[in-house]
Amino acid sequence: MAMGLRAVRTARGWSQDRLIHEMQRFAEQRLLDIASTASLKTYVSEWENGRRTITDRYAGILRPLLGATDAEGEGEAAEPQADGYADLLSRIDAAGSLSESMVPSFLAQTELLRTMDRQMGATGLVDQMNGHLAAMEEALTFAVLPGARRPIATALAGASTLAAWQALDAGAVDRAWRRYELAKKAAQDAQSPLYLAHAMGEQAYVLADAGRPQLAVELVRDAQRTQPERQSPRLRAWLAAAEAELCAAAGPGMEVAAQSALERATQLLPDDGEVRDTDMLSIFLNTGHLARWRGNVLAKLGDASAMEELYASLDSADESFVRANSGLYCDLAQAHLARGELDDARPHLQKARLLANRTGSVRHRRRVEMLTGRL
Structure with a gap:
């Protein structure tokens, strides 16, 4: 913000001496080490004349003092x-x-x-x-x-x-x-309650990944209460399935809630043959996608029926959903590990790792490594 410093300073009615005084007071209050008064006089003059660049250290003092961004301080015009x-x-x-x-x-x-x-x-x-x-x-x-x-x-x-x-x-x-x-x-x-609820539902996954699964469940439930009468049926089914997954990830004591949310998702999903929500193109969800999601939840719950759902999903998987398929292979590996079938889990983990590396998915790579540690 060097070139515009004079304009920003004079707009506040400050002299150079007043600016230096405020800089020193700001630094003293925050225990920051800055140059002497004499040096600051030289700095301010050179900053305003464009002969010296303001370092990040001093920009961090000037921004809050003058209430200006770097971009606003780049121009010379005060007129x-x-x-x-x-x-x-x-x-x-x-x-x-x-x-x-x-x-x-x-x-x-x-x-x-x-x-x-x-x-x-x-x-x-x-x-x-x-x-x-x-x-x-x-x-x-x-x-x-x-x-x-x-x-x-x-x-x-x-x-x-x-x-x-x-x-x-x-x-x-x-x-x-x-x-x-x-x-x-x-x-x-x-x-738009649709987009608001969807953003809340996805944001819940950040909380779950951060180690706050119960708060994640509360957020996705709150999303479902966000003007549900104005939400589309497919979005409501998506939110219910998300709740099921987050409940399953929350650990012991949430099994019944996860199963209940899965049943609700099945009931809510419209049987219209569509893949995407016509009101909200962010939502991809049909019976095949929900079956894969159900397998994911059941695998997290350690339910033996997960295997059938997941292999059926694998047979019908759309290869263009590369990242989603990485998750599907993770789910299959997790289901086999829950049954102690280590040899069956390994090839699925290898495929999951390959797809995660292909898409650069840090999130899936972490899951692959976590499951690999159980072999």
Whole structure:
């Protein structure tokens, strides 16, 4: 923020001496070691004249003091505010006129990224996904009226949830959590209980992976109570199946709850021959997918009937769902291990490891290693 420091400082009505005094007071309160007053006078002068770069150390002091970001401090102009208003109105006008035409492009890009993620994994898509989200956030920021904001917010909610799951799969837990928070805020802006409930349901997996399974169960149950009358049947079935899996992962005492949630998922799933939710393309769930999910839950519960469900799912598995198939092989290995069939578990673990490495799935690799430790 070197080049714009003078503009930001004078906007606050501070002299250079006042800025130096505030920097020293800030550092003293936080036990930070900074340069002497004489040196700081030289630094501030050189920062403002562009002869010295502000280091991260001093930027970390100046940002909270001046209430400015690095980006806001990059420009020299302290004049005149009319230009700022003109730029703001230009962006607002552009967002208003382009919002309808942009949304189909946003959705198409999300669908492309979803397909690439499913087949190749998320590790090579980080920059593309970040750019995609940034474009939607920018459009939403300058869309004023609800009619213009809702379609963009809906698209952002779906893309953010996908980005969050990709981050979780890649082991970037903090980024996953923040993406889910973005998805929830976008869903609220879109007034969409479907996207809000779905983001909450997926976010519960972050808690489960972090060692808070009971809190995860509570969150996915709360998602099911989020205006259920406005949720689609397929989403409700998905949430019930997620609850079953999270209950199974929670350990002893949750077996009955897991079985009950599985039964509810079966009852809720519409028998319409569709694979995806027409109201919410993030949801892939038909009878075949649910059978595989049921096998996953039963394997976690140590139920002997898991084997039949899982092998049936393997026979009908869509090879394009590479990451999901890695999980399926993990489930088969876990089911064999529960029966003490170590030799039968090994080839499934090898295939799971191969697919996890192919997609770069940190989450599945961890599970493979955990199960390998039981051989």
